[in-house]
Amino acid sequence: MKCLIKYLNLYACNKIRIITADTESKNGTAPTENTSAGETGVKVNNNKNGIRLTATAITLHFNPGQCKIVSSHIIINRINIFSSLFFKVYLESIFVTGTAGAGKSLLTSKLIQWYKDNNFYPISLNLDPGVLSLPYEPDVDVRNYIDISKIMSEHDLGPNGALIMAADLIATKLDEIQEEVFGLNPDFVVVDTPGQIELFIFRASGPYFVSNFQSDNKINIFTFDGILASSSPINFISIALIAASVRLRLNISQIDVMTKRDLVIDKLQEIVRWSSRSYLEDSLQSEKNSEYSLLSKDLLHALSKNKLMQNPILVSSLTMSGMVNLTAALSRVLNLGEEKAD
Ligand SMILES: Nc1nc2c(ncn2[C@@H]2O[C@H](COP(=O)(O)OP(=O)(O)OP(=O)(O)O)[C@@H](O)[C@H]2O)c(=O)[nH]1
Ligand SMILES: [Mg+2]
DSSP, X not given: OHHHHHHHHHHHHHHHHHHHHHHHHXXXXXXXXXGEXXXXXXXXXXETXXXXXXXXXXXXXXXXXXXXXXXEEEEEEEEEHHHHHHOOOOOEEEEEEESXXXXXXXXXXXXXXXXXXXXXXXXXXXXXXXXXXXXXXXXXXXXXXXXXXXXXXXXXXXXXXXXXHHHHHGGGGHHHHHHHXXXXXXXXXXXXXXXXXXXXXXSXXXXXXXHHSOOSEEEEEEEEOXXXXXXXXXXXXXXXXXXXXXXXHHOSEEEEEEXXXXXXXXXXXXXXXXXXXXXXXXXXXXXXXXXXXXXXXXHHHHHHHTTOOOOOEEOOXXXXXXXXXXXXXXXXXXXXXXXXXX
16 A cells, blocks of 8 residues: 555556646746745545545745746646556536526635635636636636637638637547546546537537536536526526526436526525426416417417426526525535535
């Protein structure tokens, strides 16, 4: 065992050095030997996958003239003994989908934060080639492989054409992205998907990526935009229809989430009541437009009959309310470990 730990220590230190060098050269701050110092420590932990080593690297950069530390950073990497010995990678993936502006990216960042706070090692993967700014720093970023402005100029396309082409190209970058994810060896990866849901879900590339991404477990969180979904029962049913289409297209386990809980506090009671089918049907009945009302009731009936209707978990990425319910539901599907109490 001692020998094994010694070998893994070396393996972990080497791996962390590669990650440090990579991060620094990407940031354009690769220091020379005499202006930097670092230390790597390795700790042994037990988890459900067996023994896991946590390697922590602390790097310091000096300004030699002023004898001053100009920057420092800590890199943590977890290495599973099983993955290093048998090359079996234990990886669980959480895809975050939903209509434009529903809150996918903010939820991705808060999920990463929540899991880090609870001693997991999650990483974020941004799959939106067109996004300009994100509320988190992605660990793996599709924009490093697909450049929208280059596509526009090289193929003489407008922004929409370039986005369609970029969405189609995502599948061709699967191997490189997968390798980058494996290189970080996370407990799980949270995947933030493109805003234009029709480009990701209804074209071939997105479902291809999801089904061919190598992972022990996969789940999709479908986000209902809380403001749109709560504005009327008909809107709620319309978004539930999109959620059902996504479930059929991706063909993996799905949890439905209603975002922006903090912005619909005054409607919470009503939304919760919609989880009762008969109450929702009564609410649809009282809609002014009787044609829409009838159609919505038929759709609700079809969704319920085929078990395609879920009660979405209400979550606020701003206040974090509902996050425990969401992570507990994820735990049940992914078996990530003990659930935390509220
Ligand atoms: N108050 C509040 N605002 C939220 C919440 N979730 C998202 N937002 C806001 O809603 C807007 C859209 O959020 P994003 O996370 O960018 O949504 P998205 O689905 O990633 O958007 P696209 O990728 O462009 O489709 C931002 O201004 C967020 O700050 C929430 O739970 N509460
Ligand atoms: Mg986004």
